[in-house]
Amino acid sequence: MSVIEQSSSPTTNHAVDPAPWWRQAVVYQIYPRSFADANGDGLGDIPGITSKADYLQGLGIDAVWLSPFYPSELADGGYDVADYRNVDPRLGTLGDFDEMVDALHDRDIKVVVDIVPNHTSDQHAWFQEALAAGRGSAARQRYIFREGTGQDGSQPPTDWESIFGGPAWEQVADGQWYLHNFAVEQPDLNWACPEVRADFVKTLHFWSDRGVDGFRIDVAHMLTKDLTEPLPSSAELRLIPMDGQHPMVDRDDVHDVYAEWRLVFNSYDPPRTAVAEAWVDKARVPRYASPEGLGQAFNFDLLQADFDADQFENVVRENLQLARVSGSSSTWVLSNHDVTRHATRYGLPHPPREPNGLPAIKHGLEWILSGGESPELDRHSGERRARAATLFMLGLPGSSYLYQGEELGLHEVADIPDSARQDPTFFRSGGVDLGRDGCRVPLPWTESPDTAFGFGEGGSHLPQPDWFSGYAASGQDCDTGSSLSLYRRALQLRRALQTGEQLEWIDSGRADVLRFRRPNGWEVVTNFGTEPYELDRADVLVSTREVTDGTLPGESTAWLASDPV
Numbered sequence: 001m002s003v004i005e006q007s008s009s010p011t012t013n014h015a016v017d018p019a020p021w022w023r024q025a026v027v028y029q030i031y032p033r034s035f036a037d038a039n040g041d042g043l044g045d046i047p048g049i050t051s052k053a054d055y056l057q058g059l060g061i062d063a064v065w066l067s068p069f070y071p072s073e074l075a076d077g078g079y080d081v082a083d084y085r086n087v088d089p090r091l092g093t094l095g096d097f098d099e100m101v102d103a104l105h106d107r108d109i110k111v112v113v114d115i116v117p118n119h120t121s122d123q124h125a126w127f128q129e130a131l132a133a134g135r136g137s138a139a140r141q142r143y144i145f146r147e148g149t150g151q152d153g154s155q156p157p158t159d160w161e162s163i164f165g166g167p168a169w170e171q172v173a174d175g176q177w178y179l180h181n182f183a184v185e186q187p188d189l190n191w192a193c194p195e196v197r198a199d200f201v202k203t204l205h206f207w208s209d210r211g212v213d214g215f216r217i218d219v220a221h222m223l224t225k226d227l228t229e230p231l232p233s234s235a236e237l238r239l240i241p242m243d244g245q246h247p248m249v250d251r252d253d254v255h256d257v258y259a260e261w262r263l264v265f266n267s268y269d270p271p272r273t274a275v276a277e278a279w280v281d282k283a284r285v286p287r288y289a290s291p292e293g294l295g296q297a298f299n300f301d302l303l304q305a306d307f308d309a310d311q312f313e314n315v316v317r318e319n320l321q322l323a324r325v326s327g328s329s330s331t332w333v334l335s336n337h338d339v340t341r342h343a344t345r346y347g348l349p350h351p352p353r354e355p356n357g358l359p360a361i362k363h364g365l366e367w368i369l370s371g372g373e374s375p376e377l378d379r380h381s382g383e384r385r386a387r388a389a390t391l392f393m394l395g396l397p398g399s400s401y402l403y404q405g406e407e408l409g410l411h412e413v414a415d416i417p418d419s420a421r422q423d424p425t426f427f428r429s430g431g432v433d434l435g436r437d438g439c440r441v442p443l444p445w446t447e448s449p450d451t452a453f454g455f456g457e458g459g460s461h462l463p464q465p466d467w468f469s470g471y472a473a474s475g476q477d478c479d480t481g482s483s484l485s486l487y488r489r490a491l492q493l494r495r496a497l498q499t500g501e502q503l504e505w506i507d508s509g510r511a512d513v514l515r516f517r518r519p520n521g522w523e524v525v526t527n528f529g530t531e532p533y534e535l536d537r538a539d540v541l542v543s544t545r546e547v548t549d550g551t552l553p554g555e556s557t558a559w560l561a562s563d564p565v
């Protein structure tokens with residue numbers, strides 16, 4: 001029996017626009033420092049993005065999301081923001097930003113920017129002021145400063161560990177300690193301070209006034225904290241339930257912040273959008289995604305699933321249900337700037353696991369020796385599966401987030417020399433965790449290694465491997481069998497096919513084959529196994545491997561439609 005799943009109905013808070021653009025958008029994530037370098041200094045920049053506006057339009061995306069491009073010391077790839085209302089001079093100017101927005105808007109591409117509200121850079125004027133102003137000052141109230149423990153206060157206030165490894169407290173010259181849940185250079189802000197709240201509202205207006213269409217909210221679940229003394233030990237902290245009252249994570253009161261932001265978003269026409277990066281218990285995700293809150297939340301479940309029919313089906317069922325609860329549409333992600341690229345994940349013999357059983361998305365690069373050339377990695381199977389998973393994802397109702405370079409079928413770069421690594425997770429884990437640099441290597445635009453494979457005249461800030469040549473956009477441009485051509489075709493078809501948000505499962509007759517139907521007879525069939533699967537229809541619109549005589553090969557996806565598109 002087939003069951004029709006309605007993702008949810010479009011939000012009703014904007015009666016004039018029954019289906020806001022973001023509900024079923026394809027959003028392409030740009031990591032600006034590694035996308036395209038127009039001024040030849042080895043770092044990607046804003047004019048570089050503008051220079052690729054035609055490429056982005058040709059790809060067929062609806063929006064770009066830019067990871068931070070703000071002034072930053074780059075202690076965490078730009079997620080250590082020194083000034084929220086400016087552009088890093090190495091990446092351009094506010095004028096360049098405006099030109100980029102115009103170029104993208106002219107091509108019907110929306111612009112989403114990253115807001116990093118949990119912490120600033122230690123170079124931010126506020127933090128510098130807090131250091132100079134000393135204990136007890138109003139400037140220190142914007143951050144989380146505490147006295148140390150031990151006889152002379154030389155021990156940190158607690159034994160908490162930062163998410164990037166190592167202690168979560170750092171001592172300053174006058175003896176006080178400040179909290180940093182990430183790198184030392186990323187002091188946590190104090191969201192109980194009205195000035196902090198007011199300043200972010202100002203930032204949201206600043207970018208909205210410049211024409212930005214939406215925001216991606218970094219670490220959205222950790223802003224508010226209850227650090228009333230006595231502070232729990234890390235062992236005690238782990239035992240506190242995540243029920244909205246946890247001292248540090250996913251507190252109910254964080255939604256007061258987002259309710260205020262919603263008023264800002266809705267004061268624009270069209271309303272600005274937002275998507276939460278919130279690593280919280282599933283049952284608590286809908287609140288972030290509600291129309292009174294940020295409006296949408298990331299779901300990272302596909303990104304954590306193996307290439308497996310059962311796992312994919314469960315992820316889809318569960319997340320469409322959550323979208324029904326929030327009234328939002330779901331989001332789907334296979335790769336981003338924090339995880340090993342999915343072509344590589346799927347090419348590993350069996351995905352490395354964290355001690356908690358989750359796939360080692362941030363770790364485990366030790367598996368991929370010598371830049372993916374190791375016998376451990378089946379590069380071809382990884383690519384076949386990646387294409388199949390991508391076409392499956394693009395067939396789902398909701399919005400899909402793509403990460404720069406995945407359209408080229410790029411693998412992770414694993415063999416970056418230690419001396420060239422940049423990610424704080426590498427350093428703070430003493431090199432145990434190879435970190436996230438491998439998915440942040442500048443893109444290969446052309447086949448020749450001169451000009452850093454077309455990235456820019458000034459080389460590349462992370463070393464590019466020789467094998468990038470075979471993945472260059474230029475080589476794939478006119479090749480109808482390339483990954484790039486597949487993405488272009490799929491995105492073009494998706495625009496034509498995407499209507500309602502319903503999904504109806506169809507019994508495929510095989511445990512390793514998933515099949516579902518969307519409105520107007522659009523069908524998506526994914527063969528997760530290796531045995532070919534007989535389609536009972538011949539009207540294939542696009543497929544990741546060739547369908548001959550109605551036979552869908554293993555590790556592939558096909559889209560079918562009764563009506564010509």
Ligand code: BGC
Nearest residue numbers: 076079116182218219277338
């Ligand atoms: C971002 C990371 C960043 C961290 C701290 C995240 O979740 O995606 O890249 O390191 O927040 O800002």
